[in-house]
Amino acid sequence: xxxxxxxxxxxxxxxxxxxxxxxxxxxxxxxxLLSREDDEWRFxxxxxxxxxxRDGCLPLASMLRERAVAGEPLWEGLTGLxxxxxxxxxxxxxxxx
Numbered sequence: 001x002x003x004x005x006x007x008x009x010x011x012x013x014x015x016x017x018x019x020x021x022x023x024x025x026x027x028x029x030x031x032x033l034l035s036r037e038d039d040e041w042r043f044x045x046x047x048x049x050x051x052x053x054r055d056g057c058l059p060l061a062s063m064l065r066e067r068a069v070a071g072e073p074l075w076e077g078l079t080g081l082x083x084x085x086x087x088x089x090x091x092x093x094x095x096x097x
Contacts, residue, residue, distance in 0.1 A: 020047040
């Protein structure tokens with residue numbers, strides 16, 4: 001990465017979180033953004049619609065961690081929408097259902 005792209009990364013991340021929150025509000029459902037490089041998945045962000053009871057369900061990262069520890073299927077009850085590739089990573093939007 002170049003020095004200018006390193007400086008732009010925090011601004012881009014902020015815009016991405018804002019977009020994710022807006023999309024969660026529009027769809028009325030929690031969303032999560034994951035990225036993958038080779039076989040390594042990374043949790044990037046999650047967003048909840050306004051008024052969503054955050055205590056009613058675990059944040060996605062915590063839920064996936066608990067499922068992994070318990071040996072349960074990780075992706076059960078989630079739909080993954082592949083967004084494409086950028087910066088050598090594949091990006092996926094997770095939607096409940």
